[in-house]
Amino acid sequence: MFSNTLDGIHFMLPTPFRDSGEVDPNPYDRLVGAAARAGCRGVVCLGVMGEAHRLTDSERSQVLASVIAAAQKHKGSGGSLTVTAGISSESNRVAALRAKEAKAAGATAVMAAPARLAKPNPQSTYGYYAAIAEASDLPLVVQDLPEQTGVHMDPQFIAKLNAEFPTAKYLKLEDPPTPPKITRVLAATGKKMSVFGGLGGAFLFEELRRGAAGTMTGFAYPEVLVAVYRRMSEGDTEGARDVFYRWLPLIRYENSAGIGLSIRKHIMARRGFLDQAAVRVPTPAIDNETREELEDILAHMDLDVSKL
Numbered sequence: 001m002f003s004n005t006l007d008g009i010h011f012m013l014p015t016p017f018r019d020s021g022e023v024d025p026n027p028y029d030r031l032v033g034a035a036a037r038a039g040c041r042g043v044v045c046l047g048v049m050g051e052a053h054r055l056t057d058s059e060r061s062q063v064l065a066s067v068i069a070a071a072q073k074h075k076g077s078g079g080s081l082t083v084t085a086g087i088s089s090e091s092n093r094v095a096a097l098r099a100k101e102a103k104a105a106g107a108t109a110v111m112a113a114p115a116r117l118a119k120p121n122p123q124s125t126y127g128y129y130a131a132i133a134e135a136s137d138l139p140l141v142v143q144d145l146p147e148q149t150g151v152h153m154d155p156q157f158i159a160k161l162n163a164e165f166p167t168a169k170y171l172k173l174e175d176p177p178t179p180p181k182i183t184r185v186l187a188a189t190g191k192k193m194s195v196f197g198g199l200g201g202a203f204l205f206e207e208l209r210r211g212a213a214g215t216m217t218g219f220a221y222p223e224v225l226v227a228v229y230r231r232m233s234e235g236d237t238e239g240a241r242d243v244f245y246r247w248l249p250l251i252r253y254e255n256s257a258g259i260g261l262s263i264r265k266h267i268m269a270r271r272g273f274l275d276q277a278a279v280r281v282p283t284p285a286i287d288n289e290t291r292e293e294l295e296d297i298l299a300h301m302d303l304d305v306s307k308l
Contacts, residue, residue: 005213006082006109006139006170007194008041009225012218014265015050015063017278023059025066027274032070034273035081038222038305039230041214042082043071044111048148049218049261052086054280061101068106082108084141084216090115092128096135103136111141111172111216114151122157133165141170141196141216144181155181159188172216173207174198182210200255201225205244208232219251220267227308243308246301253297262286263294270298 011034016027035043045067046052046060055063064085071081085107087098095112102110112132114125132140142161146152152175161168173195175181182195194213197204201219205228208214214229224247231240254263262285265277279285286294 005194006041006084006141006196007213009039009214009222009229010042010044010082010084010196010216011035011038011040011222012047012049012198012216013043013045013067014218014261014268014274015045015052015055015059015280016274017276017280019276019278021278021280023055023062024275025062028063028066028070029073030273031268032067032081033074034271035222036074039226040081040222042084042108043067044084044086044216046086047088047111047143047216048086048113048145049264050086051261051280051283052088054283060098061105064102064105064107072106084109084111086111087132088113088115088143092131095128096131099132099136099138099140103138107138109139109141109170110136111143113143113145114149114153116149117151120152122153125151125153125157126161129161129165129168133167137167139169140165140167141172142168143172143174145172145174145198147174155184155188158185158193162189162193168193170194170196170213172196172198173212176203178203179206179210182207182212186211200260201251202255204228205232205241208240209237218264219254220264220271220273221247221250221303221305223305223308224251249297250301253294259284259286259290263290266291266294267298 016024018024071083085102087110089095099110197207197215198217201217227243228240268274269277
């Protein structure tokens with residue numbers, strides 16, 4: 001099913017915290033193992049979902065080491081699980097150093113969203129990615145996430161990165177509406193850049209129909225995303241649609257703005273992937289009413305992934 005590329009489903013990992021607020025590395029074996037059993041191509045750590053911006057440098061190193069050790073232990077559908085490490089920073093120098101550290105630690109690829117800018121400045125953003133490309137020869141996933149960064153990258157600019165930096169092979173597209181932009185990016189790059197979706201998998205079916213190479217997201221049932229991807233890869237569009245539509249109520253609710261990470265962690269704790277659903281303040285936690293709503297959705301869904 002998988003080639004030597006990153007094409008496929010990548011499970012975005014949360015950072016497990018103890019109730020005391022400390023990083024808890026113990027659940028990574030279960031999280032990565034779940035990705036392997038689901039048939040994921042790889043895992044991604046130190047992204048927005050991993051609350052990377054709330055971690056110290058030493059915690060980042062601890063997380064990356066734990067994830068790589070777990071990935072070396074578990075095997076996915078394509079053999080060894082890939083590990084994509086988030087290296088986003090507000091500084092060209094720091095992002096470049098993180099790229100070097102990721103390679104030294106044994107990561108497969110790096111992912112970087114642009115540094116935040118008060119005003120549009122494509123030249124500055126280009127320089128940011130140039131610094132990363134010069135620092136490491138690891139494949140680079142350009143993360144298009146304007147809601148978080150305030151940086152809007154048009155398809156022509158993305159194509160310029162792809163054409164001029166040999167490592168800029170991949171795009172994680174989280175600039176909605178994503179399906180139309182996938183079409184434009186593939187056209188601008190001559191399909192030389194693989195495009196991944198995100199956004200909780202909310203548009204996975206449509207993204208794959210537009211030519212996406214997969215998705216990088218943390219939906220708490222990665223088996224579902226793999227099932228949709230597999231059916232689409234086999235040409236079974238109707239089967240992929242059926243699986244996607246059946247799980248859409250949970251995908252929708254888990255994707256709730258602001259509290260989606262807390263919802264996701266609660267589901268992962270419910271599945272035994274995490275010991276606690278703690279998030280790091282000021283990341284918002286869900287209230288009792290939201291937990292009741294979540295349980296109501298789960299109670300009315302067929303959650304038997306063995307049927308996929």
